[in-house]
Amino acid sequence: MSQRRGIALLVVAASLLSGLLFLRWLLDPAYLVPKVLAMAGNALGLEITASGTGDYRLRGTPQLTARNLVVREPGSAAILLRAARLQVSLPWSTLRFRGAELSIHRVDLDAPSLDVAALQRWLAKRPPGPTRIPALTRGVGITGGRVAGEGWGIDKLDIDVPALAANAPLRAHVRGQARTGTTRFPLDVHATLTSPASGAGLGVVGILAIENPDWKFPSDFQLSAKLRTKQGLRLQNAVLASRSRLSYGSNEFPVVLGIATTLRIDGDAVHLAPLGLATIGAGAMPTLTSGGDFSADGALRFALTGELASWPNSWPALPLPAGSAASPLPFRISYQGPADLSGLVTLDIRYDRTEFEGRFRLPQVMDWIDAGATGSPVPPLRGTVRTPLLEVSGATLEGVEIDVDDADVPDAPVMEGP
Structure with missing residues (x-):
């Protein structure tokens, strides 16, 4: 072997070794995972980092795992999303075409926590135009998620979406517990969209x-x-x-x-x-x-106008004309107060020329109903009944006005209905 050939072989061997070392470094999870997250963040206008130990798999279906994921807008201290683990599996075609073919097998998130206000700020800055939806052939899985809003939230959120495609029906199984104040809303539902679009x-x-x-x-x-x-x-x-x-x-x-x-x-x-x-x-x-309207923004507000089929027997008795309690009764009800319905309810009842205007707190009235015969004979409300004619024990009374005045119910003006 000549000296020149020996040198050439050494150069080739050194080049191969350098290439292998470079490839090993390139595929090192400590480099590859942050690099992929940074590329995804640049595409979305977000800063995506992972402080935990990352991992990847190229055999069979390529798979990337990031731990202790944090997503925020660049330069912002507010965290839009954090998750204990993100796992993405995707076909070779997505890697081969560098995302031009936006297809992913599956995305799994463990213990994600989403800040709604931060999400809304980011969405408001997104460029106009249709959103590009990736194909997720094996769907999305979320376990132990949390959503934080202003005065409300969702805990223990589990979501399973078997598959996602732009022009195909979307099916999801959602479990969790929403909350506001002391009120909880456990749910377990199956939902279907004809397509993931407006x-x-x-x-x-x-x-x-x-x-x-x-x-x-x-x-x-x-x-x-x-x-x-x-x-x-x-x-x-x-x-x-x-x-x-x-x-x-x-x-x-x-x-x-x-x-x-x-x-x-x-x-x-x-x-x-x-x-x-x-x-x-x-x-x-x-x-x-x-019919009417309803709104909730931490507090509840509703106003309804309608007709009762009859006055329920378990409700506080009203001194209505004979037979009227079993007849349809026009009513108007309104509420503005805490989400637990502990605030003041205003109720108006009309029947012919007889009318009732009253105010009460629903928990107190329910306690009164629950007590039955062992409780007070007078319901816990404040109101007035007016009727031109009333029969009591065979006697006929004209121009009757009856006031009920519970000291625990505040005096307030009657709220207008819709």
Whole structure:
């Protein structure tokens, strides 16, 4: 072997060794994982980092794992998203074409925590135009997630999406527990979208409960609507039907509920307007039809005008004319107060020339109903009944006005309905 050939072989060997060392460094998780996250962040206008030990797999289906993930806007201290683990598996074609073919097998997130305000700020800065949706042939999995809003949140959030594609139906199983104040909303639902786009049809079926320290209201429900995502989130032409049960103290009251409305979400506020509400109830739950509006932004506000099919026997008795309690009764009800319904309710009842104007707190009235014969004969409310004619024990009274004045119920002006 000549000296020149020996030198050439040494150069080739050194080059191969250098290439292998460079490839080993390039594929080192300590380099590769941050590099891939940085590339994804640049594409989204976000800073994506992972302080935990990363990992990757190239055999079979390429797979990348990042731990202690943190996502924020560049230069911002506010964290948009953090997660204990992110795992992405994707086909070789996505790597080969460097993302031009946006296809991913599956994305899994463990213990993600999303800040809604930070998300909204980022979305507001996104360029206009259609959003490019990647194909996720094996879907998305989220376990132990949290969502933090202003005055509300969602805990124990689990989401399973079997597959995601731009022009295909999207199905999801969602479990979690929403909260605001002392009120909790456990849910376990299956949802379907005709496609992941604005204007798609939405169907939801499952279980949703409203739980307060004093009462519970679980429901089996089904919902259909048209989803609109431009200029906020709306559920247009929404129709909900449920079989529900109010549990309070030792009593349980079943009710069938129907709602027709347009639901609109603006930031942390939820609005239902116009709202049509009908119920078929038993016990303390009335049977009624009504219309009005509803909003929630930490506090609750609603105003309904409608007709009671009859006055429930378990409600505080009203000195109405004979036979009127079993007849349809026009009413107007309004509320503005805490989400646990502990605030002041205003109720107006009309029947012919007889009228009742009253105010009460729902928990106190429910306690009074629960006490039954062992409680006070006078209901805990403040109000006035006026009737031109009233029969009592065979006697006929004219121009009757009866005042009920509970000291625990504040004197307040009657709120106007819609």
